[in-house]
Amino acid sequence: GESVGLHLPTLSVQEGDNSIINCAYSNSASDYFIWYKQESGKGPQFIIDIRSNMDKRQGQRVTVLLNKTVKHLSLQIAATQPGDSAVYFCAENIRGSNYKLTFGKGTLLTVNP
Amino acid sequence: DTGVSQNPRHKITKRGQNVTFRCDPISEHNRLYWYRQTLGQGPEFLTYFQNEAQLEKSRLLSDRFSAERPKGSFSTLEIQRTEQGDSAMYLCASSTAGTRRETQYFGPGTRLLVL
Numbered sequence: 167g168e169s170v171g172l173h174l175p176t177l178s179v180q181e182g183d184n185s186i187i188n189c190a191y192s193n194s195a196s197d198y199f200i201w202y203k204q205e206s207g208k209g210p211q212f213i214i215d216i217r218s219n220m221d222k223r224q225g226q227r228v229t230v231l232l233n234k235t236v237k238h239l240s241l242q243i244a245a246t247q248p249g250d251s252a253v254y255f256c257a258e259n260i261r262g263s264n265y266k267l268t269f270g271k272g273t274l275l276t277v278n279p
Numbered sequence: 280d281t282g283v284s285q286n287p288r289h290k291i292t293k294r295g296q297n298v299t300f301r302c303d304p305i306s307e308h309n310r311l312y313w314y315r316q317t318l319g320q321g322p323e324f325l326t327y328f329q330n331e332a333q334l335e336k337s338r339l340l341s342d343r344f345s346a347e348r349p350k351g352s353f354s355t356l357e358i359q360r361t362e363q364g365d366s367a368m369y370l371c372a373s374s375t376a377g378t379r380r381e382t383q384y385f386g387p388g389t390r391l392l393v394l
Contacts, residue, residue: 198381209283209370209385210322255321264335265374265381266312269321 178276185243187273189256192237198259200267201230201241203252210255213241243275251277281305283386285371291392292361299357300389304373311354312383313346315339316368322385325369328354329376361393 179185191199197218202210216223216230216239223230229242239256253274257267284303292298304311309330314322325344327335330351340346343361348354358365368390372383 200382202385207390209285209387212382212384215382257321259381264327265310265383266324266327266335267314267322267383268324271319271321 176274179246181248181277181279183246185246185275187241187254189239189270190237191258193260195261196258197261199239200257202255205252246277248277248279251275283371283373283384285386285389287389289390293394294361294363296361297359298361299355300369302354302371302386308373309376310374311348312372313356314370316370322370363393366391366393
């Protein structure tokens with residue numbers, strides 16, 4: 167089965183609200199995580215990453231939280247905008263795996279104006 | 280544009296034909312990855328190069344698939360005797376050998392449709 171998965175396949179929010187996208191992983195050897203945004207017909211776009219020695223990392227309007235105890239990762243998007251509508255994937259790197267990434271199925275975020 | 284580029288963006292072929300895709304990574308990146316993505320799924324790892332050396336291949340990469348990176352710069356992915364099940368988006372990603380080595384940047388992908 168997949169090592170990385172998502173709790174919700176779809177998320178619908180109102181413009182201006184905060185969005186939270188969740189991700190669970192099962193491999194305790196995972197030491198690096200990335201969130202990607204993928205718009206229809208395009209390749210995944212890097213949003214933010216976090217190493218396993220950190221609990222939180224902030225970017226512009228985005229925050230990633232890592233809870234290693236329960237193997238859970240979340241992406242928070244502040245003041246969500248229509249341009250944020252896309253599929254969001256979390257991906258993990260398993261230590262010693264040549265840095266190849268294992269992806270979950272993704273969450274479709276829809277922002278309503 | 281200094282990002283990862285892929286050509287062609289779209290390819291329609293008939294079953295049994297051979298196809299070849301090209302990936303040009305970010306210029307200073309020595310690591311190059313190929314992934315395959317089917318509708319509604321996340322990308323799945325196919326193969327990985329460090330410079331010109333192909334260091335790992337997934338079980339997904341059957342003997343009909345071959346990838347090369349002859350000079351450690353661009354890479355090609357060839358699929359021989361295509362099958363309908365090969366229809367997917369083929370993504371290329373690259374990363375550097377430095378402190379950000381785990382961060383992979385993706386190209387726009389090549390969407391393959393096998394009729």
